[in-house]
Amino acid sequence: MLTRLLRTSGFQVAVLYVLLLGVTLVALLGFIYWSTSSLIDAQLNETIEAEIRGLDEQYRAEGIGRLVEVIAERSGPRGGGDGVYGLATPGFAMLAGNLTAWPREASAADGWRELSLARNLNGATTRHVVRGRVFVLKGGYHLFVGRDTAERSLFKEIMINAIVWALLPALALGLLGSVLIGRYALRRVDAVRATSEEILAGDLTRRVPLAGSGDEFDRLAETINRMLEQSETLMTGMRTVTDSLAHDLRSPLTRAKTGIELALRRESDIATYRQTLEQTNGELETILRTFEALISIAHAETGMNRLADSSLDLSQLLGDLADLYQPMAEEAGRVLVGEVAPGIMIRGHRELLGQAVANLIDNAIKFTPEGGEIRVVLGREGDTAVLAVADSGPGIPAADRERVLQRFVRLDASRGTPGSGLGLSLVAAVARLHGAALALADNEPGLRVILRLPLA
Amino acid sequence: MTRTPYCSGSEGREAWPQSRVGDGMRILVIEDDAKTADYILKGLGEAGHRADHAVDGREGLHRATGGEYDALIVDRMLPGLDGLSIVRAIRAADMTVPVLILSALAHVDERVTGLRAGGDDYLTKPFAFSELLARLEALLRRPHAIAQQTVLTVGDLSMDLLARRVVRAGQPIELRPQEYKLLEYLLRHAGDVVTRTMLFEGVWDFHFDPQTNVVDVHVSRLRQKIDKGFDKPLIHTHRGGGYSIRAD
Numbered sequence: 001m002l003t004r005l006l007r008t009s010g011f012q013v014a015v016l017y018v019l020l021l022g023v024t025l026v027a028l029l030g031f032i033y034w035s036t037s038s039l040i041d042a043q044l045n046e047t048i049e050a051e052i053r054g055l056d057e058q059y060r061a062e063g064i065g066r067l068v069e070v071i072a073e074r075s076g077p078r079g080g081g082d083g084v085y086g087l088a089t090p091g092f093a094m095l096a097g098n099l100t101a102w103p104r105e106a107s108a109a110d111g112w113r114e115l116s117l118a119r120n121l122n123g124a125t126t127r128h129v130v131r132g133r134v135f136v137l138k139g140g141y142h143l144f145v146g147r148d149t150a151e152r153s154l155f156k157e158i159m160i161n162a163i164v165w166a167l168l169p170a171l172a173l174g175l176l177g178s179v180l181i182g183r184y185a186l187r188r189v190d191a192v193r194a195t196s197e198e199i200l201a202g203d204l205t206r207r208v209p210l211a212g213s214g215d216e217f218d219r220l221a222e223t224i225n226r227m228l229e230q231s232e233t234l235m236t237g238m239r240t241v242t243d244s245l246a247h248d249l250r251s252p253l254t255r256a257k258t259g260i261e262l263a264l265r266r267e268s269d270i271a272t273y274r275q276t277l278e279q280t281n282g283e284l285e286t287i288l289r290t291f292e293a294l295i296s297i298a299h300a301e302t303g304m305n306r307l308a309d310s311s312l313d314l315s316q317l318l319g320d321l322a323d324l325y326q327p328m329a330e331e332a333g334r335v336l337v338g339e340v341a342p343g344i345m346i347r348g349h350r351e352l353l354g355q356a357v358a359n360l361i362d363n364a365i366k367f368t369p370e371g372g373e374i375r376v377v378l379g380r381e382g383d384t385a386v387l388a389v390a391d392s393g394p395g396i397p398a399a400d401r402e403r404v405l406q407r408f409v410r411l412d413a414s415r416g417t418p419g420s421g422l423g424l425s426l427v428a429a430v431a432r433l434h435g436a437a438l439a440l441a442d443n444e445p446g447l448r449v450i451l452r453l454p455l456a
Numbered sequence: 457m458t459r460t461p462y463c464s465g466s467e468g469r470e471a472w473p474q475s476r477v478g479d480g481m482r483i484l485v486i487e488d489d490a491k492t493a494d495y496i497l498k499g500l501g502e503a504g505h506r507a508d509h510a511v512d513g514r515e516g517l518h519r520a521t522g523g524e525y526d527a528l529i530v531d532r533m534l535p536g537l538d539g540l541s542i543v544r545a546i547r548a549a550d551m552t553v554p555v556l557i558l559s560a561l562a563h564v565d566e567r568v569t570g571l572r573a574g575g576d577d578y579l580t581k582p583f584a585f586s587e588l589l590a591r592l593e594a595l596l597r598r599p600h601a602i603a604q605q606t607v608l609t610v611g612d613l614s615m616d617l618l619a620r621r622v623v624r625a626g627q628p629i630e631l632r633p634q635e636y637k638l639l640e641y642l643l644r645h646a647g648d649v650v651t652r653t654m655l656f657e658g659v660w661d662f663h664f665d666p667q668t669n670v671v672d673v674h675v676s677r678l679r680q681k682i683d684k685g686f687d688k689p690l691i692h693t694h695r696g697g698g699y700s701i702r703a704d
Contacts, residue, residue, distance in 0.1 A: 288582065292562060292665060299563050323634050324660055328673045351564040355664040362668055 004186060011182025018174030025167055033159040037152060044131060044147055045112075051145050052135045059137055064095070067141075071096040082148035084117070084130045090140030102142065110136055115146065129153070188217040192224060204232045249287055256283040293426060300352055300429035311456050312348040314385055315340050318378045321354060325361045333370040336361070340378045344385045345456040348434050356430040359423040360389040360449050367393030368446070383455050390448040401440040427451075481596055482524060483507045486516030486542065487531040487558065492581070496529060499585040500592075513537025517545055525553055527596055529588075532559035532570065540573040547574035554595035556588070564663045590649045590698055597648060608643035611703030613682060613690055615643055624682055634659070635678050642691070642701040649698040675699055 005011055059067040068087060075085040075098040086099035094101060103115055115130045132146020191209055198206045207228060208221040256279075263276040322338030329336035357376075364374040372392040379386050427449070431438040436453040483505050487493040493509050500507040508525075510516035513536035520528055520542065528546070532539040543555050557575040559566065570578040577591050608615045613624045622629045622639065631639060641658045642650065652671040656662055659674075675691065683689040692700050 289665065289667060295562060296664070320660065323632075324670055324674075327677050328668065328670050331673050351663055354662050358662075358664070358666060362666075 005179065005182045008182040008186050008189075010185035011178050014174065014178030014181045018171060018178060021174060022167055022171055025170060026163060029159060029163045029166065033156065036159075037155065040152055040155065041131075044149075044152075048131075048133050048145050048147060052133055052143065055143060055145070056135065056137060059141075064139070064141065067137075068096040082150065084132060084144070084146040084148060086142075086144035088142040088144075090142070092142065095141070097144070099144065102144075107134070110134060113144075113146070114149075119148075185217075188221075192221065199228065204228075204235055249290060252283040252286045256280045259283075293423075296352070296355065297426050297429045300426065300433045310347060310349065312346055312350055312353070314344045314346050314348070314353075314387070314453070315342045315378060317350060317354060318357065318376060318387065321357050321361060322376045325358070325365065329365050329374055332365060334365055334368050335371075335373045336365070336376065337373060338376045340376070341380060344378060344380060346385055346434070346453050347456050348453065349430075352430045352433065356427045356451075357387070357389065359427055363423055364389050364391035364393070364447075367391055369393065372446075380455070381452075385453045385455055387451040387453065388448055390443045390446060392443065392446040395442055395445055395447045396440060398442070424449075481505045481526040483527050483529060483592070484510060484516070484520055484525045485529045486510045486513070486520070486534065486539070487529070488512055488534050489531070492531075492558075495585065496588065499589065503589055513539070513542055517542045520546055520553070521549060521551070523551065523553075527554045527556065527592060529556050529558060529592065530575070532557055532561060540570065540575075543570075543574045556592055556595060558583070558588075567663060584697070586649070586694075586698060587651050587653060590651045590654060593648055594645060594650070594654070597645070608640065608646070610643060610646045610701050611688065611690055612686075613643075615640060622682070624686065629681055631678075631681060634674065635681065638674055638678055639682070639701075642699065645700075647700065647702045649694050649700045651698045655699070 055067060055070065058070060071085045071087050074083055075096070084099065085097035086094065086102060087096045088094050088102045092102040099117075103117065105113065105115055110133075112131070112133050115132065117128055117130050118125050119128045129149045130146040131149050132144055135143045135145070137143055188211070195206050195208045207225045210218050210221050212218070259276050259279050263273055318340045319338065322336060322340065326336045326338070361374065361376060368374055368391040374392075375388070375390045377386075377388040377390070428438055430436075431451055434453055436451050439450045439452075441448045441450060483500055485493055485496050485500070485507055487496065487509070488511055490511075493511070497507045497509055508519065510519050513534040515536075516530065516534065517537055519525075530539040530542055534542075539557060539559070543557065546553065546555070554576045555574065557570045557573075557578045558581060559570065559578065560581045562580045567578045567580075576595050579588060579591060606617050608617065613622070615622050617640070620636065622631055622636070637659050638655065641655060650658070653665075655671050655675070656666060679689070679691045683691055688703070690701050690703065692702065694700060
């Protein structure tokens with residue numbers, strides 16, 4: 001669980017974010033520290049400079065005696081806490097101040113020093129860093145004025161504390177957030193994974209659960225579910241195909257085989273052999289037809305026929321088909337009426353649509369009783385072309401309408417008529433390829449198949 | 457999708473005719489499947505043609521470029537060099553020999569690919585030999601095509617292409633547009649056998665298998681109009697599912 005959590009991209013991104021935040025925080029506080037401490041240093045320098053100037057003036061005006069007095073006072077108990085003073089003779093003998101001896105590092109030359117000095121306060125000795133300036137007075141006296149930098153150190157400490165205290169909770173909270181984000185992502189992904197595993201194990205009915213928040217995981221889950229839906233349909237279709245293929249191909253194959261076996265068993269005349277061969281050939285024809293219909297459907301379904309930019313005059317096509325089938329309908333004692341609005345253009349595959357509509361008209365002729373009427377209608381409704389083939393046959397009960405679009409489904413009522421049961425499923429596949437809506441409706445009486453195709 | 461079923465029962469139908477396209481046309485069959493090749497070679501021999509066989513693409517191309525063939529029958533999927541490459545190579549060499557492509561790839565888009573490569577016709581496996589022969593002979597006829605003619609005549613029937621008028625023995629015959637197109641197609645192939653599939657492609661420009669006798673119904677209607685009431689029928693039905701228009 002933990003390693004998987006650490007590996008989630010949600011967690012990793014969150015951690016990266018937290019680290020970036022930490023670096024930013026350190027940089028920000030560091031900058032504040034740096035700029036504030038240089039400001040403090042500048043102020044310190046100025047103070048010391050001003051004090052030295054004052055002391056120098058006092059010395060020039062009132063002599064060394066007065067200076068000793070002033071320094072003794074300033075470094076005494078009443079002079080405030082953090083001033084460090086030293087006044088020494090040209091021979092470095094201490095005259096006044098709170099330095100016990102002239103520090104060696106201070107030397108004689110004029111200039112700024114940073115000294116580390118021991119301070120004895122109430123019996124305890126602590127080391128202090130003192131920043132100060134050595135100044136050589138007229139007459140060779142050495143003056144040191146400095147300030148204990150404890151204040152600055154304190155400030156530094158505060159800043160570091162601030163950084164630590166700001167950083168630690170930020171990092172801790174960030175890490176906690178990362179874990180939560182990682183766990184959430186992991187949980188959602190695990191749900192998808194679990195579902196997928198179950199599907200892999202064979203349960204095609206499983207679906208990815210939705211959180212209902214409509215977030216990206218939900219949207220992903222919806223897409224996956226749609227994909228699963230299609231897979232299931234295809235798988236079910238495949239199963240039906242296999243079953244039906246077994247049935248639809250076995251019968252003619254068996255008939256062909258028994259025909260040949262019978263002919264081989266006994267001596268016969270040429271005419272009998274010929275008849276057997278012709279019958280066998282007929283059975284093979286049936287099988288090939290079934291196969292070709294299946295291949296057409298597969299082509300249409302896989303979208304192998306890219307519609308590309310093929311603009312198609314649907315009115316022309318429908319007119320041609322109505323003319324093509326009209327004599328056949330008439331010959332069979334049915335009336336075929338074409339009501340085709342002119343100039344309807346769509347993007348489409350002429351052959352596949354032609355075959356689909358031919359199938360529909362063929363079916364309509366087959367199922368319309370003698371004297372009945374078949375209507376082939378094409379019209380326009382907004383930005384869709386509405387194509388309908390209607391017959392006055394027995395129709396299809398509402399409950400069966402969805403089912404007959406599947407492959408090989410033949411209603412019991414039609415068992416007696418020839419056909420592979422693939423006609424309508426080809427129509428359905430062609431409709432899908434063209435982004436068309438396919439509907440079966442009651443023609444009262446009869447069946448009305450309606451295809452709504454987007455206009456070009 | 458171009459396939460014509462054999463017809464069972466042969467009463468009243470004429471046997472498949474001997475070739476009308478001259479004697480001893482030389483045809484090269486490039487086909488790797490021994491059974492199919494044998495079937496085609498035998499059939500072509502019986503129809504009076506002389507056929508040679510090449511078993512793979514390279515040999516096929518080599519022999520085809522020899523240039524002594526009247527037509528090529530090329531299988532699309534071949535070892536060595538595929539059929540379409542052979543056709544492209546031949547066309548690139550400016551050879552105009554008619555080519556009939558055979559293929560198990562049935563879809564109309566495949567057919568378009570085949571014709572674009574330079575094939576003159578495309579026949580899907582499995583096919584009836586009668587279909588193959590009819591298409592082949594239609595291809596062999598092509599050089600003598602009657603594109604420039606404005607009147608097509610068979611016996612006492614004539615079609616004026618400019619006036620769109622059909623007359624038989626002096627009597628005008630009224631035809632519907634599709635009947636007219638059908639008759640025109642038959643007349644352009646006068647003397648040849650054309651199969652239902654060829655008619656379905658040539659007259660209606662559809663390449664799928666209509667699965668029903670739509671084409672026959674149209675032919676029988678046309679027959680009603682041009683043969684009924686005359687002594688000698690012009691439209692003949694052939695065994696194996698074909699029609700021809702001729703005067704004898």
